[in-house]
Amino acid sequence: MPPAAPMPPAALAPSTTFPTPQGQWIVVSIAVLVVATALFVVSAVMIGTKLYDQFSHTPNVAVPGTTSIHLEPGDYLLWQESGPASGSSGAGFGAIYGNQITPDEVSVTSPGGQRLPLSLPSGTETITTGSFTYTGVIGFHASSSGYYQIVVHGHSSTQVILALSWGGLFSSIAGWIGGAIVACVLGAGGISLLIVMLVRRGDAKRRAQRSAYIRY
Numbered sequence: 001m002p003p004a005a006p007m008p009p010a011a012l013a014p015s016t017t018f019p020t021p022q023g024q025w026i027v028v029s030i031a032v033l034v035v036a037t038a039l040f041v042v043s044a045v046m047i048g049t050k051l052y053d054q055f056s057h058t059p060n061v062a063v064p065g066t067t068s069i070h071l072e073p074g075d076y077l078l079w080q081e082s083g084p085a086s087g088s089s090g091a092g093f094g095a096i097y098g099n100q101i102t103p104d105e106v107s108v109t110s111p112g113g114q115r116l117p118l119s120l121p122s123g124t125e126t127i128t129t130g131s132f133t134y135t136g137v138i139g140f141h142a143s144s145s146g147y148y149q150i151v152v153h154g155h156s157s158t159q160v161i162l163a164l165s166w167g168g169l170f171s172s173i174a175g176w177i178g179g180a181i182v183a184c185v186l187g188a189g190g191i192s193l194l195i196v197m198l199v200r201r202g203d204a205k206r207r208a209q210r211s212a213y214i215r216y
Contacts, residue, residue, distance in 0.1 A: 022201040029197060032190035040183035043176045050173050055129055058161040063101070063152045067162075071142045075168030078106065078150075079127055079134035081159035101137050105155045111146030125166055134161055 061067045061078060080101055103118040110116055118140050125136035142148060150162070164172060 022197045025193060025197045026201065029190045029194035032186055032193070036183045036186035036190055039179055040187070043179035043183060046176045047173050047180070050169065050176075054163055054169055055127070058129055058163045061150055061152065061160040061162050063158050063160050064155055065152060067150045067152075068147050069150065069162060070146065071148050072145045072172075073142050074172055075139065075141050075165045076162060077121065077125065077136035077165045077168075078138040079161045079163055080137045081132050082126070082135040083133050085128045085131050085133050099156065099158055101152065101155055101158070101160065103138055105152055106138055107151045108140050109149040109151075110142070111144060111148065116140045116142075116148075121165070127163060129161065132159070134159075136165060139165060 058079070059067070059069050061069075078101065080099075103120070106118060108116045108118065118138050121136045121139055127134050127136075152160070163169075
């Protein structure tokens with residue numbers, strides 16, 4: 001009687017679980033990517049909001065008059081119109097035309113009723129919003145959030161806005177910039193870990209399949 005034909009190796013049932021420890025690290029890498037994405041989105045939104053407020057949502061200050069404005073902690077400047085923006089028509093009538101506001105004409109009161117000390121900018125700071133360029137003329141520090149009362153008296157009418165100083169703007173977004181950088185580093189690490197673990201998982205599956213066939 002001829003010898004019986006060899007039986008073919010049994011097919012391996014597909015695995016429904018990740019190999020250990022590769023599967024655990026894949027879960028960790030995905031979690032890191034989720035956290036990094038969330039942190040980056042939040043940081044980008046906060047940075048964008050601060051920049052929008054600085055350049056497109058600057059409140060006007062009545063000159064002469066009294067203005068009550070809600071502020072967050074930070075270093076602020078009264079910015080006085082100093083001329084038309086580049087490419088715009090028209091003439092400015094503010095800071096660079098001998099009509100600059102001085103600290104003697106301004107008072108700023110905190111939410112608690114304290115009169116804040118005022119200062120002159122250490123250098124020339126300008127900002128462009130709308131069709132005009134503004135020059136920082138008077139600075140003060142808001143130590144808490146709330147409504148601040150700004151009074152300008154004894155001065156002829158001029159266009160003035162309130163916004164963070166450039167240093168104050170950077171301070172307000174520095175933490176969020178750091179958050180975005182951390183998110184990018186975490187994201188890069190998460191992607192690298194995911195790729196490495198997927199490659200190792202594939203290698204482990206192939207080794208397991210070869211071992212099973214050899215046994216049969």
